[in-house]
Amino acid sequence: MGDSSLSDLKPEYRVDGSCWKFVPVISEGFFNQRPGDIFRHHLILLQLQLAVIFTLAAIIHFFLGRFYLPRLISEVLAGVILGPTVLGRFFPDISAVLFSEQSVKVLATLTRFGYLFFMFLIGVKMDVNLIKKSGKREWTIGTMVMLFPLLVTVMVGRHISIVVDKVDAQSAQYEVSFFTGVLMLTSFPVVAILLMQLKIINSELGHLTLSSALISDMVSLVMVNIGNYRVIMLLASLRVALKSLFLVAVLIVFILTVLQQMLYWIIRKTPEGKPVKDAYIFFVVIALLVVAIVGENVGLQYMYGPFILGLTVPTGHPLASTLIEKLDTIVSGWMLPLMSTYCGYRSNLWNLNRLPPYWIMFAVTFGFFLKVACGFIPAFCFKVPCKDATALALMLAAKGIVELGTFATNAEKQSTVTQEFTWAVIIVFIFAALVPILTRKLYDPSKTYAGYQKRTVLNSSINEGVRMLACAHRQDDALSAIKLLQLSNPSTESPLSVYGLYLEELVGGASPLLLNHQLGQRSSSDGGRWQPIIDIFNYFKSQSSKPTQVHVYTAISPSSLMHEDVCWVAFDNLVALIILPFHRKWNRKGKLISDSKDLRDFNTKVMNKAPCSVAILIDRDRGRNSSIIDDSSTYNICVVFLGGKDDREALSIARRMKGWPSVFLTVIRLKETEDMITGWEGMMDDECLRDIKHPSNENGNVLYKEEIVRHGADTSALIGSILDENFDLICVGRHSQCDSPLIEGLSAWTDLPELGTVGDLLVSAEISKPISILVVQQQVIEK
Structure with missing residues (x-):
């Protein structure tokens, strides 16, 4: 060999x-x-080991995943089963063949490479600008949750180990300090993974926790390296420590100047919209390996060099996104799980034949409560609610893959005995299992908007006006929303506040961003993608009257959690209506050109969770996207009214449009019999239709009609006849919970439940006319 x-x-x-x-x-x-x-044969044995490891971990997670436990738990348990605790003790012959001494060394080498690439990717995903945007609250929480627990627990734990556990001074100086120090760290990657797992990374609490964790991680990075140089000075001399510090500084300067400029050169050489060449990716991988080797030899731990190199990679497209796309799967899906399993394999529960040393019990109990207190107290002082402050403190005390990797890669250097390493794995295991469970009990994101006051167009005060949030994934989405907003007829008596939100998928980063462009907020990535959206909304403001206020945001987040940004902006700004783009797009000839499943899922999530009314805008009128409607345009709007709260909300939106000089509004009331509607629902419907049924001279551009239908088949035929008329926009309620006989039998044929029965008929694939549809759902109030 x-x-x-x-x-x-x-x-x-x-x-x-x-x-x-x-x-x-x-x-x-x-x-x-x-x-x-x-x-x-080592390759054959390695393949067999990987097959056994991942199969066993998948089987365990199949059961534990039902209890929302992270995958890390299953991977560590798989290692414990395959290690000396189970397989080595009860089936020693099989263990000796499957995990021979040499093959375990190969696994250990793979875990080191995995941790190295993991730290590099963490640096790539980090947005350092998050620190610049952090305020006094984030800096106070992030510093206190790191500084005091680390100093107090390390010093007191070292004293207890010498006085009570009779540990020699040298072991107390290095091994005890290392063990307790790692347990007191707050790791940004672990917190980010936890927030993603809990699906609250886009919430206000998630943003606060993420910023505090990043600051805490940076503070710990400085403190740990200061401690390392102190150890070098004690073991060798001041001269050796200064020499190592100088060489490390040279390496960091080389990364921040030469290598960073080469990374920018790669970006400049990559054409717009084209992927980064594989040769450039190979260069980056070689650079991170060289930086790791050099850093290890000059006194910097081998994973810190790649981490600093990752921080210098510009976030977003094209380099960071390409690196994550090519490396993240193999690192997160293969190398990191292998490290978790390896840590479980190295532990041996049979060695725990006595209670842990008192200094370990002190670090786990007092240290944990001190860390939680140092997170809770400043958060509570900054007026964070008690439950949220407790959840934040728990998440900042979470443990995971970073702590396991640190223990695994430093165990041999620190001469950590098997018993201490086993205790370390058990402690991380317990924290990784309990923190998500406790956080879910304290903070339920599904109840963030529950019981919120009515925010609908119907209930909006005329004097206060209406606040609308228009979401856009691309420029034509913004143009379509602007046409609808212009028709909303803002005036001095009834002003309009518009919030434009450009939604961009997070690629090449771990930190979601919500940018308020009125405050001048920007990201380190190129803003060219959202600038056209800002220009469209600003143009709308310039063409509107003074009562119209326009605010533009950009949300950069994972597609699976993008709806949280929409709901939060609506909640925070007291929005009455959210306008969403439809997931299907057509060209000028009426031919379907795109059908996005992700966008459809996004719309459904917003409708299920929104703190206000929601409308999906289906824009088939591609010919008018080039400009905003002018006064000379004639715009025919139709409201199909079946009754119910969704239809009343759709009618309320249309009633605002009838004041536009060139808008003609037609309201078609569907009834089963002449006296069908009675009771409270009928009174509400009559109230909404009163000024439509009996228009004044000011409302002469309104036509009210009643149609008698007996069942769903009649309704379907009537909808078909409406489509044959010369309408530009048809407004209809979703009827998500309606069991009216007017739509009886139609629900079984509905392909798009988020549009309701009538909305689904209006967007049928057989329709090719350039008619826009607005499907409205009134705010869902949880009882």
Whole structure:
């Protein structure tokens, strides 16, 4: 074996160092082997180990995942089962073959590479601008949750180990300090993964926790390296420590100047919209390996060099997104799970034949409560609600893959005994399991908007006006929304406040961003993608009267959590109506050109969680997207009114439009019989229709009609006849909970439940006319 040391070879192969035992890595074939010989090939054995590890971890997670436990728990348990705790004790022969000494060294090497690439990707995903945007609250929480627990727990734990546990001074100085120090760290990657798992990374609490964790991680990075140089000074001399510090500084300056400029050169050489060349990716990978080797040799731990290099990679497209796309799957899906399993494998529960040392019990109990208190107290002082402050403190005390990786990569350097390493794995295991459970109990994101006061167009005060949030994924979405907003007829008596929200998927980053462009907020990535959206809304403001206020935001977040940004902006700004773009797009000829499942899921999530009314705008009128409607345009609007709260909300929106000089409004009331509607629902419907039924001179551009239908088939035929008329926009309620006989039998044929029965009929694939549809859902109030 070329990677074996002399001490690993049998005596007959250690004569003078020139004779080596040759073991082929690849097998000559199963039928050319003697029984058992196939396991002496390292590649074959590695493949078998990986198959066993990932199969066992998947089986365990299949059961534990039902209890919302993270995958890390299943991976550690798989390692415990395959290690000396279970397999090595009860099936030693199988363990000796499957996990021989040399094969375990190969696994250990893979875990080191995995941790190295993981730290590099964490640096790539981090947005350092998050620190610049953090205020006094984030800095106070992030510093206190790191500084006081680390200093107090390390010093007191070291004293307890010497006085009570009778640990020698040198071991207390290094091993105890290392162990307690790692447990007191707040890791940004662990917190980010936890927030993603809990699906609250886009919430206000998520943003606060993420910013505090990033600040805490940066503070700990400085403190840990200061401690390392203190150790070098004690073990060697001040001269050696200063020399190491100088070389590390040179390496960091080289990364921040030469390598960073090369990264920018790669971006400039990559054409707009084109992927980064593989040769450039190979260069970055080689650079991070060289930086790791050099850093390890000059006194910087091998994972910090790649981490700093990752921080210098500009976030977003094209380089960061390409690196994450090519490396994240193999690192997160293969190398990191392997590290978790390896940590479980190295632990041995049978060695825990006595209680842990008192300094460990002190670090786990007092240290944990001190860390939670240092997170809770400043958060509570900054007026964070008690439950939210407790959840924040727990999440900042979470443990996970970073702590396991730190223990695993430093165990041999610190001469950590198996018992202490096993305790470390158990502690991380417990924290990783309990913190998500406790946080879910304290903070339920599904109830963020529950019981919120009525925010609908119907209930909006005329004097206060209406606040509307228009969401856009691309420019034509913004143009379509602007046409609808212009028709909303803002005036001095009834002003209009518009909030434009550009939604961009988070690629090449771990930190979601919500930028308020009125405050001048920007991201480190290129803003060219959202600038056209800002220009469209600003143009709308310039063309509107003074009562119209326009505010533009950009939300950069994972597609699965993008709806949280929409709901939060609506909640925070007291919005009455959210306008969403439809997930299907047509060209000028009426041909379907795109159908996005992700966008459809996004719309459904917003409708289920929104703190106000929601409308999906289906824009088939592609010919008018080039400009905003002018006064000379004639716009025919139709409201199909079946009754119910969704239809009343749709009618309320249309009633605001009838004041536009060139708008003609038609309201078609569907009834089963002449006296069908009675009771409170009928009174509400009559109230909404009163000024429509009996228009004044000011409302002469309104036509009210009643149609008698007996069942769903009649309704479907009537909808078809409406589509044959010359309407530009048809407004209809969703009828999500309606069991009216007017739509009886139609629900079984509904392909798009988020549009309701009538809305689904209006967007049928057979329709090619350029008619826009607005499907409205009134705010859902939880009882």
